[in-house]
Amino acid sequence: MEFGLLAHCVGQQPLDTLPRLVAEHGFKYVQLALAKALSGVDTGLGKLSPGLANAVAEEFDKYGVKIPVLGCYIDMVNPNEEARRYGIDRFKEHIRMARHFGAAFVDTETGHVSEKYPSEAAWELTRRTVEELLEEAEKWGVIVAVEPANGHIIGTARDWRRLHDEVKSSHLAAVIDPCNILRDKEFPHDQDEGIREAFRLMGDHIVLAHCKDLYVDADGKVKETFAGNGTLNYPLFVELLKQHKPHVHMTFESVAPHEMAEALRFMKSHFA
Numbered sequence: 381m382e383f384g385l386l387a388h389c390v391g392q393q394p395l396d397t398l399p400r401l402v403a404e405h406g407f408k409y410v411q412l413a414l415a416k417a418l419s420g421v422d423t424g425l426g427k428l429s430p431g432l433a434n435a436v437a438e439e440f441d442k443y444g445v446k447i448p449v450l451g452c453y454i455d456m457v458n459p460n461e462e463a464r465r466y467g468i469d470r471f472k473e474h475i476r477m478a479r480h481f482g483a484a485f486v487d488t489e490t491g492h493v494s495e496k497y498p499s500e501a502a503w504e505l506t507r508r509t510v511e512e513l514l515e516e517a518e519k520w521g522v523i524v525a526v527e528p529a530n531g532h533i534i535g536t537a538r539d540w541r542r543l544h545d546e547v548k549s550s551h552l553a554a555v556i557d558p559c560n561i562l563r564d565k566e567f568p569h570d571q572d573e574g575i576r577e578a579f580r581l582m583g584d585h586i587v588l589a590h591c592k593d594l595y596v597d598a599d600g601k602v603k604e605t606f607a608g609n610g611t612l613n614y615p616l617f618v619e620l621l622k623q624h625k626p627h628v629h630m631t632f633e634s635v636a637p638h639e640m641a642e643a644l645r646f647m648k649s650h651f652a
């Protein structure tokens with residue numbers, strides 16, 4: 381089993397430094413959010429090209445690190461229409477360039493409900509936005525991976541399934557991060573059912589799993605930490621991953637450089 385890293389967990393770095401740092405920490409691939417991870421490279425809307433993508437991919441390849449997924453987190457219901465449109469167009473540009481990075485899919489969350497777009501209006505806008513992204517993805521043979529996250533329009537596995545059933549596209553996939561769908565009510569007491577439900581509803585469509593952890597602090601608040609440093613039921617999570625998606629890409633996040641070795645040892649112990 382090979383493990384990956386959100387590239388910006390080692391900090392925003394120059395292109396000639398970032399791949400080396402990722403490799404030194406023992407990771408074999410990255411989820412690359414260009415603007416967050418690369419310094420000294422303008423990756424804004426209109427700046428991506430096959431040449432730039434190839435240059436980035438070749439630098440990572442020197443260290444044996446692949447780029448199977450691009451991260452392009454956008455707010456699909458941003459009340460500022462100009463900013464919302466910019467995010468959508470930038471995501472579509474990532475779709476067009478993904479293959480030149482070596483990536484098969486582009487990952488995003490969906491954004492939060494606002495006063496401008498209350499619940500059902502926000503859902504309709506999100507669905508239409510995803511349909512627009514999928515139309516572009518289908519042209520280029522790329523997958524759009526949507527990650528449910530509490531507080532977002534697509535906040536639960538049930539939301540993701542509803543989206544899947546409404547848009548009816550084989551180019552829509554799921555990212556599973558138990559920590560992002562358990563935080564509101566289900567952690568820690570009902571976490572097992574929450575994890576099982578996520579696999580029931582999304583299991584066949586998962587293309588990426590995120591590795592981090594949760595714990596309850598002294599004030600009773602649920603907080604994030606690195607994998608193995610909390611109380612998420614990792615044995616159950618890993619068991620279901622093996623059943624539904626063996627060898628799925630597993631990407632570490634919420635981990636600082638000095639925590640990476642411990643987090644990797646923890647995850648490798650579950651796949652020994």
